[in-house]
Amino acid sequence: MTGATGTGSGTEDGTEGGGEIRVLVVDDQVLIRAGVAALLRAAPGMTVVAEGSDGEEAVALAAEHRPDVILMDIRMPGLSGIAATERILRDAADPAPRVLVLTTFDLDEYVYAALRAGAAGFLLKDAGPQRLLAAITAVAGGDTLFAPSVTRRLVEAFTERLPDEPVTEAVPEGLDGLTGRELEVLRLTGRGLSNAEIAGELVISEATVKTHLNRAMTKLGLCSRAQAVVVAYESGLVTPGTPR
Structure with a gap:
């Protein structure tokens, strides 16, 4: 695995780390599944x-x-x-698990669909053990694995590729229910800015950015920052090619 992408910065999605991390491993290839499970069982925490x-x-x-x-x-x-x-996150009790999808290619329409469904990030299958452990720890604590712009590039690649597709029910209704500030924070999140960059752009604190983003995500029923980026594009709030 050569890389991964997450969905927030710090605890941007409101998840706090700490304690032992409980992991469910799902893969239809028994050798991969057994190998990953053995690695995790040997890892502290x-x-x-x-x-x-x-x-x-x-x-x-x-x-x-x-x-x-x-x-x-x-x-x-x-x-x-x-x-x-999608089913797990729809039915999960709070706090919902964070899903890291395993993939072979980073610019993959399946990864885009998984982020759209609420996955917290993705991990390439050829990553090394330390990258895997670091990714799990980071996602469990709400941390980012790469810059938010990585998620933006992935989302933009597929919204550009499928420009004529109609908006589907995967895009939550109710953008008009957001306050002006929540809408602006969502737009800047979709453009790939971090919380610190959004705070600088709007001349507010990072804590205030987190509050507005969390409120917007709650109103829209979103599970992750990546899903917020998808919604920003598919709703037309951000269009492919918009400068950061």
Whole structure:
């Protein structure tokens, strides 16, 4: 694995780290699943609560064990990792797990769909053990793995590629329910700015940016910062090619 992308900066999505991280590992390839699970079991501060081989198992195991982080293979027979992510996050009790989808290619329409469904980030399958452990720890604590602009580039690649697709029900209604400041913070988030950059742009504190973004995400029923970026594009709040 050569990289990963997350969805926030610091605890931008309101998640606090600390304590042992409970992980659910889902992959239809038994050797990959067993290898990842063995690595996590040997790592301090990590507990593998269960292993799943497909999306249906992932949904059932997530409900049963309520993990902090789910490592979700994105392409599986039957119920895909994308559909499983959507169902898990839709039905999860608060706090919802953070889903890290596992993929082979970073600019992948499946990754885009997973972020659209609420995944917290993605991890390339050829990453090394330390990158994997760091990614899980970061996502569990609400930290970013790469700059928000990485998510923007991924989202923009597919909104540009599919310009004539109609807005689907995956885009929450109610942008008009946001305050002017919440709308502006969402727009700047969609443009790939970090909380610190948004604070500088609007001449407000980072804490205030976090408050406005969290309120906007709550109103829109969003699970992650990446999902907020997707909504900003698909709603027309941000258009491909808009300068940061």
